[in-house]
Structures are given as structure tokens and as C-alpha cells.
Amino acid sequence: MANVSIMTFNILSILPILTLAGFGMIVLLVDILSSRKLGEKNLLAYLSLMGIIVAAILARNSTGTTLFSFNESFAIDNYSLFFNFIFLLSTGLVILISHSYIKREEINHGEYYALILFSTIGMMLMASGADLLNIYIGLEVMSISIYILTGFKRSKLISNEASLKYFLLGAFATGFLLYGISLVYGSTGAINLKQIAGFIADKGSISNPLLLMGMALIIIGLGFKVASVPFHAWVPDVYEGAPTTITAFMSVGPKAAAFAAFLRILMTAFGATHYEWQKIIYILALLTMTVGNVVAIAQTNVKRMLAYSSIAHAGYLLIALVAANDMGMSSVLFYILAYTFMNIGALAIVIIVSQKGDEFIQIHDFAGLGFKHPGLAVAMSLFMLSMAGIPPTAGFVGKFYIFSAAIKSGYIGLAVIGVINSVISVFYYLRIMVIMYMKEPTRDFNPLTLSPLIVVAIVLSVIGTLHLGIFPSKIMEIAQQSILILK
Amino acid sequence: MEAYIFYIMAAVSVTAAVYLIFEKNPVYSALYLILTLVSIAALYILLEAQFIAAVQIIVYAGAIMVLFLFVIMLLSLNIKEELKDAIPFQKIPALFMGILLFSVLCIILKSKFVQGKQGEYTSAYVASVGNTKLIGNLLFTDYLLPFEITSILLFVAAIGAIMLAKRKL
Numbered sequence: 233m234a235n236v237s238i239m240t241f242n243i244l245s246i247l248p249i250l251t252l253a254g255f256g257m258i259v260l261l262v263d264i265l266s267s268r269k270l271g272e273k274n275l276l277a278y279l280s281l282m283g284i285i286v287a288a289i290l291a292r293n294s295t296g297t298t299l300f301s302f303n304e305s306f307a308i309d310n311y312s313l314f315f316n317f318i319f320l321l322s323t324g325l326v327i328l329i330s331h332s333y334i335k336r337e338e339i340n341h342g343e344y345y346a347l348i349l350f351s352t353i354g355m356m357l358m359a360s361g362a363d364l365l366n367i368y369i370g371l372e373v374m375s376i377s378i379y380i381l382t383g384f385k386r387s388k389l390i391s392n393e394a395s396l397k398y399f400l401l402g403a404f405a406t407g408f409l410l411y412g413i414s415l416v417y418g419s420t421g422a423i424n425l426k427q428i429a430g431f432i433a434d435k436g437s438i439s440n441p442l443l444l445m446g447m448a449l450i451i452i453g454l455g456f457k458v459a460s461v462p463f464h465a466w467v468p469d470v471y472e473g474a475p476t477t478i479t480a481f482m483s484v485g486p487k488a489a490a491f492a493a494f495l496r497i498l499m500t501a502f503g504a505t506h507y508e509w510q511k512i513i514y515i516l517a518l519l520t521m522t523v524g525n526v527v528a529i530a531q532t533n534v535k536r537m538l539a540y541s542s543i544a545h546a547g548y549l550l551i552a553l554v555a556a557n558d559m560g561m562s563s564v565l566f567y568i569l570a571y572t573f574m575n576i577g578a579l580a581i582v583i584i585v586s587q588k589g590d591e592f593i594q595i596h597d598f599a600g601l602g603f604k605h606p607g608l609a610v611a612m613s614l615f616m617l618s619m620a621g622i623p624p625t626a627g628f629v630g631k632f633y634i635f636s637a638a639i640k641s642g643y644i645g646l647a648v649i650g651v652i653n654s655v656i657s658v659f660y661y662l663r664i665m666v667i668m669y670m671k672e673p674t675r676d677f678n679p680l681t682l683s684p685l686i687v688v689a690i691v692l693s694v695i696g697t698l699h700l701g702i703f704p705s706k707i708m709e710i711a712q713q714s715i716l717i718l719k
Numbered sequence: 720m721e722a723y724i725f726y727i728m729a730a731v732s733v734t735a736a737v738y739l740i741f742e743k744n745p746v747y748s749a750l751y752l753i754l755t756l757v758s759i760a761a762l763y764i765l766l767e768a769q770f771i772a773a774v775q776i777i778v779y780a781g782a783i784m785v786l787f788l789f790v791i792m793l794l795s796l797n798i799k800e801e802l803k804d805a806i807p808f809q810k811i812p813a814l815f816m817g818i819l820l821f822s823v824l825c826i827i828l829k830s831k832f833v834q835g836k837q838g839e840y841t842s843a844y845v846a847s848v849g850n851t852k853l854i855g856n857l858l859f860t861d862y863l864l865p866f867e868i869t870s871i872l873l874f875v876a877a878i879g880a881i882m883l884a885k886r887k888l
Contacts, residue, residue, distance in 0.1 A: 253871060302863060305864060350874070366868075372872055376876055379879070380878065441827040445823070
């Protein structure tokens with residue numbers, strides 16, 4: 233007879249996750265119970281936002297404490313809290329910009345909000361997971377929700393194609409991740425990150441090629457999720473085919489979640505073998521930045537351009553991973569937060585300017601926006617400047633921190649290439665500004681897809697981009713405290 | 720004796736997997752997949768993982784394969800239709816990388832350094848408690864959280880099936 237011992241178990245630690253799950257189900261129930269004639273479904277967006285806010289308040293209650301629960305497989309520490317706030321913020325912003333868009337595209341189903349909330353659960357689990365199993369389950373919950381959301385425009389062929397492509401390639405990449413996890417488990421006998429680190433500290437890693445192989449395969453699996461080159465082939469098609477709101481969602485949340493898992497796995501479990509993985513990530517960073525930026529120049533579709541730009545930004549973040557010092561790790565957190573604001577903001581403008589059926593999302597469709605709707609053009613310019621990394625915006629500060637972290641660790645070559653890439657990127661970001669302000673309008677912009685909620689989202693993004701750019705020290709301080717746990 | 724069974728079953732599973740890929744008729748492919756899954760189940764039994772073997776046969780060879788065959792037959796694919804290779808130039812690099820990965824794995828497995836860590840569940844202990852019971856214990860104690868989150872995963876998958884496949888919402 234086996235002894236059944238109930239582990240230490242703290243329900244408070246998963247309260248934000250439970251809240252989101254509960255609100256997701258409430259959204260589904262309200263959707264079914266509300267009459268079809270109501271049609272507007274305004275309530276669902278507000279309900280989801282309420283869920284996000286409640287979850288954020290509950291998460292906030294545990295700041296400052298480090299708490300392991302579920303047999304040390306689930307960690308609530310400053311690190312996971314920082315990421316949880318990024319996830320909740322990005323999900324909140326995406327719900328704000330979704331409200332008018334999904335009505336315009338006639339995909340206003342309650343499942344939309346529920347799936348976004350469930351996906352956020354997966355991300356939170358990935359950031360908090362202290363063992364490989366939790367990270368894997370979180371990744372699956374997040375990814376499967378997003379596969380479905382990508383295909384949400386059911387009548388559009390391009391959306392179906394994107395969904396299928398993302399699903400097939402994503403499943404394939406998950407196979408690599410699982411193979412890696414099983415090799416690591418086979419050679420260390422542990423899936424808990426701390427126990428893996430303990431095994432490596434005892435036995436050394438060079439003598440264990442299986443372990444290194446497992447690590448490499450885990451890097452491939454997560455490299456797919458952060459859209460690093462050469463695992464990026466899915467990005468442009470999927471970003472273009474998905475509903476624009478979901479493009480915004482998946483260019484921020486899942487990327488942040490994958491980086492959260494990446495940092496925690498590499499630093500906590502494989503910290504002792506950093507000479508090995510730094511080489512891999514170095515090459516990934518180099519390729520990701522360069523391919524992303526160079527190919528983005530050739531794009532004429534704004535969504536595709538932002539897809540390649542998101543690949544390039546993943547490259548900058550990988551530089552910080554290569555640096556693997558305090559500054560590098562905290563700059564990852566800072567940069568992801570900055571990227572959340574600027575990318576969701578930019579895609580919100582794309583949503584407002586485009587028309588039903590995602591028409592008018594070519595770059596030249598922005599011609600004359602500066603004269604017709606100066607407010608939108610100013611906001612768009614701000615986001616573009618921030619992505620290009622021009623002061624006084626969040627993007628500049630983020631890049632500054634990342635490149636200085638690389639230099640601090642002695643990767644001067646990589647930092648130089650990063651700066652060169654940053655210069656290349658200025659070309660295609662500024663091209664949008666040039667077209668907005670220096671070309672005559674070729675079309676009527678009305679009707680704009682406006683609603684109070686999307687305006688709130690853009691205002692928040694503008695404030696966030698500027699605030700992080702002008703007063704970065706406070707957030708950077710929090711980020712620095714958050715990464716202490718990884719060492 | 721065990722080694723013989725292992726080599727026979729391993730050979731069967733690999734051969735069936737190769738046939739599965741090269742067979743033109745999708746129904747035959749599906750049947751070869753069943754053969755692969757069953758022979759892998761035999762390997763699990765050799766590893767004293769009877770529960771996994773049973774799950775492998777019931778869930779994969781049973782439930783999922785029936786679904787596969789249903790889909791194939793409902794779609795009534797035209798068997799004679801030749802599959803066109805959309806990206807012909809990928810063949811040679813793919814072959815090269817495959818051989819590379821295979822040889823790296825072989826080198827690693829041949830090197831004497833590889834040794835896993837002895838786990839806390841020895842075969843004697845597993846035999847005394849019972850395979851299924853042990854897994855159940857672990858699922859409801861140590862791995863309760865991933866186990867419960869799996870329910871959200873299944874829920875999401877169900878929503879997705881309805882969302883993407885239902886004719887009219």
C-alpha cells in the first residue's frame with residue numbers, strides 16, 4: 233500500500249489563474265443565456281476586462297513574497313508577477329481594441345473573449361512554472377487557444393490557412409520541446425528546474441551529451457514560439473491571416489510567455505552550462521535580427537511588415553539572453569513591457585484605419601492620414617519611432633539597456649550588429665511616417681472603426697510608451713528586483 | 720529473451736513507420752500507423768510500464784485511429800491522385816539534416832558517458848505497489864496542478880472544435 237501524502241498546497245498561489253478560468257466560463261455562460269437579438273454583446277468585453285482587473289488585484293496581493301506551491305512546481309515570485317502583469321496588461325489592451333473590430337468583422341462570438349482569457353491562463357502558468365511539465369502544459373493551453381483564435385474569421389480562406397499552418401507547425405515544434413524535455417528527464421531524472429540545476433552542479437554537463445541535446449531541443453521548441461530565425465517561417469502568413477486583434481495578441485503575450493519560460497529554464501536549470509547555450513542563442517539572435525529587419529523592408533502590407541518587425545524585436549531580446557547578466561535579464565522584462573505598448577498601439581491604429589474584411593492594410597493606404605486624422609497619425613508616428621528606437625520613447629530605452637548589457641558581457645560584436653540592425657529598421661518604420669505626412673490621400677478614411685474602448689487602449693499605449701521612455705528608472709528597478717530569483 | 724523481443728518489436732515499429740510514410744493509400748497508411756503504435760506498446764511493456772502500454776493501445780491505436788479512419792473514409796480521398804511536392808528543393812537538405820540528427824543521436828548513444836540517473840521508483844518498488852496505482856498517486860498529489868490545468872486544455876479544444884467546424888453559429 234502506497235502512502236498517499238498530500239503535498240503543501242496553497243490555493244492562494246493560483247488564485248489569479250482560477251479567477252481568469254472562472255471569468256472565461258462566465259463569459260461563455262452569459263453568451264449562451266443572453267438572447268440572440270441582443271447581438272451587441274458589449275457586456276462580454278466588460279466582463280472579460282473585469283476578470284483581468286480582478287486577477288491583477290489578486291496577483292498584486294502576493295507581491296514581494298516568494299512562494300512555492302504544488303510540490304515546488306509552481307512559483308509565485310517577483311519574476312512571475314512581473315510577467316503576469318505584462319500578460320494581464322496585454323490581454324486587457326487586446327480586449328479594448330477587439331470590441332469594435334470583431335463587430336466590424338462579424339466574428340462577435342462570446343468564445344472570442346473566453347479563449348483570450350484561457351490563453352492568458354496558459355501564459356501565467358508558463359511564467360510561474362518551476363518545472364518543465366507545468367511550462368509545457370501552460371504552453372499548450374496558450375497555443376491551442378491561439379490556433380483557434382487565428383482561424384476565427386471562419387469564412388475567410390486566409391484566416392483558415394493561417395490557423396492550419398500555425399497549428400501544424402506549432403504541433404511540430406511542440407514535438408521538439410517534448411523530445412528535449414524527455415531527454416533532459418532521462419539524463420537528470422528530474423523535471424524540476426532546481427533539481428536539474430542540482431544534478432548539473434553535481435555531475436557536470438559536458439560529460440552528458442544527452443542533456444545538452446535535450447537542452448538544444450528545448451531551445452528549438454521555445455525558439456519557435458518566440459519566432460526566432462530559422463524557426464520563423466510561420467510568422468508572416470499567420471500574422472497576416474489572423475484577425476488583426478489576434479495579431480496584436482500573439483505578437484506580445486505568447487512571445488513574452490515564451491521568453492519568461494526561456495529565461496527561467498536557461499538561468500535556473502542550465503545556468504551552469506551557459507557557455508553551451510550562449511553559442512546557440514548568439515547565432516539565433518544574429519539571424520533573427522538580420523533576417524527580420526532586412527525582409528521587413530520589402531513588405532508592402534502593414535501586418536506583414538509588423539510581423540517581420542516582431543521577428544526582429546525577438547532578435548534584440550535574444551541579445552539580452554546571450555548577455556546573461558543581471559542587466560540583460562532585467563532588460564528583457566523592460567523591453568517586453570515596452571514592446572507590449574508600442575506594438576498593440578500600432579496595430580490598434582491599423583485596425584482603425586482599415587475597413588471591413590481587413591481591406592486597406594497596405595502601406596500606401598496610410599497616405600495622407602496626417603492631414604485627415606492628425607491625432608491617429610501622431611500616435612502611429614510615436615509607436616513607429618519607439619519601435620525604431622528613437623528617444624524619448626520606450627523602445628530607445630529598452631534597446632539602450634539591451635545593447636549595454638551585451639557590451640557589459642563582452643559581446644561587443646553582437647551589440648554593434650544590433651545597432652546596425654536598428655538603423656536598418658529605421659528605414660521601414662519611418663517610411664510609414666513619410667507616407668502619412670508627405671503623400672496626398674488616395675482614399676476616404678471613413679468610416680473609422682472607432683469606439684471609446686479602442687481610444688482608451690491607444691491613449692494607454694501612448695502614455696506607456698512615453699512614460700517608459702522618459703521615466704524608465706522606476707520600472708527598471710522593479711525589473712531588477714524581479715530577476716533576483718533566477719540566480 | 721527480452722532482448723530478442725525488443726529487437727523484433729523495434730524493427731517492426733520502424734518498418735511500419737517507413738511504410739506509413741511511403742504508402743500511397745491513406746487507409747493503408749493508417750493501418751501501418753496502428754502497427755507502429757502497437758509495437759511501441761510492446762516496448763512499453765518491456766520497460767515495465769504496463770499502464771502506458773494499455774493507454775497507448777486504448778487511446779491511440781483504439782480511439783484516435785478510429786477517428787483517423789472515419790475522416791479518411793468520409794473524405795473519400797482519391798487514392799490515385801499523386802501528391803505533388805510543392806517545394807522540391809527541400810528534399811536534399813531535409814535528407815542531409817535528418818542523417819545528421821540521426822548520426823548525432825547515434826554517436827551520443829554509443830558514447831559510454833551516457834547514463835541516466837537512477838530514479839526513486841525502482842522496478843521492485845513499482846511491482847510492490849502496482850503500476851497504475853503509482854501513476855494515480857502521483858497525478859493526484861505531486862502533479863495535481865498540471866493534471867487539473869489539462870481540463871482547461873480539453874475545454875479549450877472542445878470550444879475550438881465547435882468554433883471552427885460548426886456550420887452555422
